[in-house]
Amino acid sequence: MTTAEDAVTAQLRRLIVEGALPPGAKLTVAALSARLGVSATPLRAALRLLEGEGLVEAHAHRGARVRVLAPQDIRNLYRLRGAVLGLLVPDVVRHVSDADLDVLEAIDARFQMAARAGDGPAAMEANQAFHAALLALARNPDAAAVMARSWALVEALRFRLGFGPGRLARSVESHRALLAALRARDAAAATALMVASSDNAMADLLERALAGPVPRAKAG
Amino acid sequence: MTTAEDAVTAQLRRLIVEGALPPGAKLTVAALSARLGVSATPLRAALRLLEGEGLVEAHAHRGARVRVLAPQDIRNLYRLRGAVLGLLVPDVVRHVSDADLDVLEAIDARFQMAARAGDGPAAMEANQAFHAALLALARNPDAAAVMARSWALVEALRFRLGFGPGRLARSVESHRALLAALRARDAAAATALMVASSDNAMADLLERALAGPVPRAKAG
DNA sequence: TCATGCTTGATTCTATCAAATCCGTCAGGT
DNA sequence: ACCTGACGGATTTGATAGAATCAAGCATGA
Numbered sequence A, B: 001m002t003t004a005e006d007a008v009t010a011q012l013r014r015l016i017v018e019g020a021l022p023p024g025a026k027l028t029v030a031a032l033s034a035r036l037g038v039s040a041t042p043l044r045a046a047l048r049l050l051e052g053e054g055l056v057e058a059h060a061h062r063g064a065r066v067r068v069l070a071p072q073d074i075r076n077l078y079r080l081r082g083a084v085l086g087l088l089v090p091d092v093v094r095h096v097s098d099a100d101l102d103v104l105e106a107i108d109a110r111f112q113m114a115a116r117a118g119d120g121p122a123a124m125e126a127n128q129a130f131h132a133a134l135l136a137l138a139r140n141p142d143a144a145a146v147m148a149r150s151w152a153l154v155e156a157l158r159f160r161l162g163f164g165p166g167r168l169a170r171s172v173e174s175h176r177a178l179l180a181a182l183r184a185r186d187a188a189a190a191t192a193l194m195v196a197s198s199d200n201a202m203a204d205l206l207e208r209a210l211a212g213p214v215p216r217a218k219a220g
Numbered sequence C: 001t002c003a004t005g006c007t008t009g010a011t012t013c014t015a016t017c018a019a020a021t022c023c024g025t026c027a028g029g030t
Numbered sequence D: 001a002c003c004t005g006a007c008g009g010a011t012t013t014g015a016t017a018g019a020a021t022c023a024a025g026c027a028t029g030a
Helices: A004-017 A029-036 A040-052 A071-095 A098-117 A120-136 A141-161 A167-183 A187-211 B004-017 B029-036 B040-052 B071-095 B098-117 B120-136 B141-161 B167-183 B187-211
Strands: A056-059 A063-066 B056-059 B063-066
Touching: A004 A029, A004 A040, A004 A141, A029 A040, A040 A056, A040 B040, A071 A120, A071 A141, A071 A167, A071 A187, A071 B071, A071 B141, A098 A120, A098 A167, A120 A141, A120 A167, A141 A187, A141 B071, A141 B141, A167 A187, B004 B029, B004 B040, B004 B141, B029 B040, B040 B056, B071 B120, B071 B141, B071 B167, B071 B187, B098 B120, B098 B167, B120 B141, B120 B167, B141 B187, B167 B187
Parallel strands: none
Antiparallel strands: A056 A063, B056 B063
């Protein structure tokens, strides 16, 4: 069985990512404790974990709030991810086996199914699994942790600013191209594809962020 | 006043970095609670924070241990830091003002004094302040956090594997060259210097790690 | 020799208490 | 009359102590 701390962390992360707890919302221990049905201690731990992921901002004795992201933060975040990607993808190419590729394709098949069916949440879940499996192949746990920690932040941005038209279709195509480059063991091509994909996503989000500021922060 | 959590986190980090708690040592909350004079809750929080920094490894219901680093982990860690450095240093050059440079030189003067006096701890403290001030200038909090989080790990390696001969002197020279490049607003030179410095440090540590395995893990 | 159940030890969670911050109010000064 | 500053109550966080839960180790029996 999973611990209450992990469970409440996942629940809270989901609430933030999906926007039920919008940016700027005050996160009081008592309220969340009652809402999620656990005591204060695991909830506090969850808040610290999510603080490490950049989802919440906490100050001593002053409580925690859902982090508000300025356009500049979006740029910074994606540039960080791009830099780490530039490091990791060549390592993935170096380590990936044919069996690994089969696993990746199986996950990607799930992603394609969900994408074509228009099942957003399922597609996001499969996409995350795809990227997680991919990054694990780099055999660099510390660097992979950076990517994993910032994943929720990226998901939150996508949820908040919406998906561009044809975003999922382009993502499907991106995965196919990446898998082809991996099968060819073409590190340069694979890296270029991943970085380009990241940059495209950033441009997408920045355009929407600058178009509609949407800072409807629920004051606390 | 600082919270007990912050205090115990700093103490515990220091104990691990300086080797009083060697790699592989079991970290029981009861023992540490008695040793550091605080209750279990803030200690638990400290362990989670240090887990996020990569200093300790914890599993649910199975306790925490000081992380053991293989040579490959050292390589991975430094390559991550190098990649992030390649992203951040140009931003530092872009944002650094003459006043900032004066502040950096003041900190560096402290570092030089300590280095020439052979005061290792003071030099390390000043060196950390120098790097922290430098990275803050990049205006990329998420990326800077990656560097800050992994700092303790790097310090632990240095303490554990010892400082190479003339390491401090070379560090002094490295700082001077970097400051010159910053004054000239030469992003390429500054980046090359920082990355080269990081790579040198990695080579230094790897050589020592491979020469003397030194995995004297105190079993628990 | 291997599987199984108990025992021990630790971790994790709940509930309670103390300390710090925030907000509304009020006095004093310009 | 308005603004600035400080004081006090209320709320929230942070810490402590104690109970419940879970994992590992060892003896026992087949």
